[in-house]
Amino acid sequence: MAQDVCTTQQAASLLGMSVTSVQHLVESGEIEAWKTRGGHRRIPIAAVHAYMTAIAKTPAGGGDETFTVLIVEDNPIQRGIYEAQFASWELPVRVRMCENGYKALIDIAAMRPDALLLDIMMRGIDGYEVMQTVLAYPELADVNIAILTSLDRDQLEQRGGLPAGVTYFSKPVAHDELRGYIRACIAQKARRTPGK
Known part of the structure; x- marks a missing residue:
């Protein structure tokens, strides 16, 4: 089960952004996460990949979708x-x-x-x-x-x-x-x- 989740730091490394940015994503509900009893945030690897997929699918061209x-x-x-x-x-x-x-x-x-x-x-x-x-x-x-x-x-x-x-x-x-x-x-x- 431990391999299916990661820390905020590990998620930041996977996404190529800062820990603070990942925290913003979690707090805004863009990346699913939960906290352990000790107050440490855990993020499902699947949620990190889902976010990466959503970014990749966002149109890069012009038009109303820009x-x-x-x-x-x-x-x-x-x-x-x-x-x-x-x-x-x-x-x-x-x-x-x-x-x-x-x-x-x-x-x-x-x-x-x-x-x-x-x-x-x-x-x-x-x-x-x-x-x-x-x-x-x-x-x-x-x-x-x-x-x-x-x-x-x-x-x-x-x-x-x-x-x-x-x-x-x-x-x-x-x-x-x-x-x-x-x-x-x-x-x-x-x-x-x-x-x-």
């Missing part, structure tokens, strides 16, 4: 870093950049992105306001939202905290963790979309 990510970041250097990272990952994503919250709200309404990566500290309409606006619309309930910020959790609490389902990344962002998050979002969409 996974769209909108990154809202006012720093042009940071936007360039994100662009380079996403290009190097070779994931089936279309990335759009946006430099302020006002334009972000227009783009979100027009393109309905699958994932929204938000910088918090921006002039005018900031990332926190964009997040609250998106969460207020039931038709945008499927949008995955992640906050990428230099603010710590205590500072975010002063703004009202993060709602359930919103993921927090501290800047500087660990790119392997962000990649794992995007892969989890892609797998989640693939499971929601009936196969052809």
